[in-house]
Amino acid sequence: MPDDGMRLLTSPRVEPLLRAAVEHQGGSLLSWSLDHVDAAPEHSTTATYLARIRWPHGERTELLGVSARTGELSASDARAEIFDDGNRRVAVWLYPNDPDLVGLPTAAFPERMADALNSGGVLARPVTGAQLSLSMIGYRPRRRAVVKVVVNDPSEVFYVKVLRERLFADVLGKHTMLRDAGIPAPEVALATPEHLLVTRELPGMSLARALFEPGDPCTAEDLIGILDAMPPAVAQLERRAPWADAVGHYSRMVSATLPDAADELAWMADEISTRLARYPQGDEPTHGDFHEGQLRVTGGRIVGILDVDTIGPGRRADDLACLIGHLSTIQRMNAEQEAKVRDLLARWVPVFDRRVDPVELRLRAAAVIISLATGPYRSQEVDWRQQTLQMIRSAGALVRQVV
Template sequence: MSNTDLALDATVADQLLQRATIDSGAQLRGWKLEHMDVHPGVQATATYLVELTRGSRPVRTRFGITRRAGGPTRSDSLADVYQDGRNTVAIWEYPEDPDLPALAIAANGRELARALIQYGVLPKRADPTQLQVELTSYRPRRRAVFRAWWDEDLWYVKVLRPESLTATRDRHRMLLDAGIPAPEVLVAARSGLLVMPQLPGRPLADAIFDPKPPISAESLIELLDSLPAEVSSLPRRPPWASGVEHFANQIARTMPALENKLNWLTDDILSGLANSPVGNEPTHGDFHEGQIRIARRRVTGLLDIETLGPGSRVDDLACLVAHLACVQNMNDAQHERIAELLRQWVPVFDERVEQVR
């Protein structure tokens, strides 16, 4: 089955959202695509910001849709399931994500406060109404991240699939034991709720626009090279470059005029990597400026370590370079700052990569 067969285009999305809202006793007034993940030939999952009317009351909410080839998964049964020709469609209203049972707790300030009191993060006499919660990212059916603060204390709350909780907690312990500044896990609930304190420093994603380089390329390489050897024994994840055909197809669908250029670029990348070994170095797996906290030109935190595993150092360094090259909504001064960072960092990265070829 082709990627297009499962595409959640505007027409399909509107039909499905109309059906789901009518079945729930509401009337759809409008919607906007928020996020989409596509697994070619297998499934497509998207979230939509939705405006509807329940009774006489206007409501703004979020709906998720998974359209998959073949029959429903076990967790699909926790959503509203429809058949769409050969495909199965599961629809849910946030926060009732069928793969993230702890999402409904994390998204509700009072419920999350009660959980934090239960696990001893908040004092027993804390007022649950005083906990402030903000959603910072949501990958439907995969994970969500929230900021939660009470008085002067700030925590990050992750919602994971329950089956991935133990592996994630163990990765945090692995890095902490090796002296890597990963967040300490304060709560690891069986439902998939993970609570961690904010680490010191500030995000490298903010510091990249400083007048002077916020950290050296050598320090970033040192951070990666200090990952413990045990990381190489973890399950291997495909490198980002392995998805180049998928990403090129996604772009070509929305920008057909670029198809020939994208095909050329894809062929060039794949041929260039054809003889490159997959590597067995410890790698972060999703290394970019949003995953690093710094202070006084030193690394004070390494975040989102679920992707740890064996690979090549070039995978992590190329991921960082690609993210910097795609920063959006910059002014001219910020463009020049990023360009200068890349001029300084890339030659150092290249030298490190050449050492293992």
């Protein structure tokens, strides 16, 4: 099996590389811990580390990133520092200088972000870095980042998507397409040469939060309706493979970190792939990553839809299955919250069953759960084993309903 770097980057053997990289930057590594792991088995591994570093000007905790590949390093790896441990070459960088996200240094520092907003004429007045509050909403090293920007006095909120160059024009076009069709996607306030997409905050609250407020956050019919309202042009976009197409890949990823579950995962992946093979690809306009974190609601109705980067042709069952998969794997709920989610699923799923094939829906939802089961380990959750096993059991229950 090709050495994808997983064993090196997740073991103490990585320390000499981290130490060399820090010393190259003029610092001294005091301590480190694994923060996040992204793996493409047999191809590549990227890991980030929280590192305590002594610099000439004082001590700081920094985020270090390292990428290893089975073959040659990529063109963008050259933007990082290349180190050789005698067996392989790896790319190492210090946040925010991510080699694939050239706009991240702008989005990470208030003064630079203020300059970008001022240059783009986004606000009615110029602002300084002192008037901005930045918070990282999500960071997938070498893939994407989302930064929340709050402008103070008076308050305005923006979200900055930090994108890879090859995806930028496509994502911008998708936002425009949906907005022009009346779909409540975020309004683009600024697109920069560094591949930053600055969008205005949508109204309402996240469905992920509204789930636990009194009453129903929206109806199952609303959820189907926002998807069915997408313009036909979405079905002409480039096709994105549904989650179920990669169920074998994700099952192997989970098995690599939890070998005891390998047989169960292999069985599920085989059942899902075999049984879904009889369904055509589908040409309905779809969201592609439809879950509770992507929707804004108010007054029991949907008022916004986020992360439209993934829209394209597909099957409605994929979108509804994605939502079921995510709702079935929410972590750290109390008993009351668990009961609320179970109740919503019990009422929503029968409505979904009338819109799409119930067998397909469950198989695709199980595939989504298996993809999500990579998350606790990637994020290095303290109880990642237990979380992962819970997800595997949830996926297995769905598959066994229909086989």
